[in-house]
Amino acid sequence: MSGAGIARVKEYPMSIFKDILKVLRQQEVGPLAPFPEGINQYGLSISSRAVSLSVPPDAISGDVYVHTAAISITRDRSDPSATRGFFVYPDDQIKLDSHAKLRAFRAIRQGGADATVDVEYFKAAS
Numbered sequence: 001m002s003g004a005g006i007a008r009v010k011e012y013p014m015s016i017f018k019d020i021l022k023v024l025r026q027q028e029v030g031p032l033a034p035f036p037e038g039i040n041q042y043g044l045s046i047s048s049r050a051v052s053l054s055v056p057p058d059a060i061s062g063d064v065y066v067h068t069a070a071i072s073i074t075r076d077r078s079d080p081s082a083t084r085g086f087f088v089y090p091d092d093q094i095k096l097d098s099h100a101k102l103r104a105f106r107a108i109r110q111g112g113a114d115a116t117v118d119v120e121y122f123k124a125a126s
Contacts, residue, residue: 032061033125041119046071046107050079055102059121062102064094069115077104090115 034040039056046069053062072085073094080086087110088094096102102121109115 031125032122035059035121035123040121041117044117044119046109046115046117048109050106050108053102053105053119055099056121056123058123059102060099060123062096062119062121064096064105064107065118065120066090066092066094067116067118069113070110071107071115071117072110073105073107075101075104075106077106080106080108082110 035056041054044051044053053064055062066088067090069090071088072080072082073088074080074085075096078084085106085108088107094105096105107115107117
């Protein structure tokens with residue numbers, strides 16, 4: 001067989017495959033439901049030491065809303081620093097789309113002022 005069949009696959013834009021994966025994940029998990037107020041983390045302080053999240057055991061995704069000051073984050077369980085991690089500004093939202101990513105999330109403040117974040121967790125809707 002020549003490489004003709006393989007070449008046809010390369011003609012499709014990568015976004016199509018990402019869209020297909022997204023649909024498959026939604027079918028697999030189904031609709032999401034937020035956790036009750038007492039389970040989510042509101043006003044979580046991000047200071048000069050790396051902070052991880054208190055993830056509910058059945059959380060399958062979460063949104064982190066950044067307030068007051070910039071933070072640096074990692075998603076591989078390593079501690080972020082001023083030179084390691086992704087820089088996130090106030091009013092940005094971070095989407096974490098799996099339990100593993102929620103558990104691996106770490107954050108530290110950037111600059112001299114502590115930051116505050118809100119975290120909303122989601123589970124499969126019943």
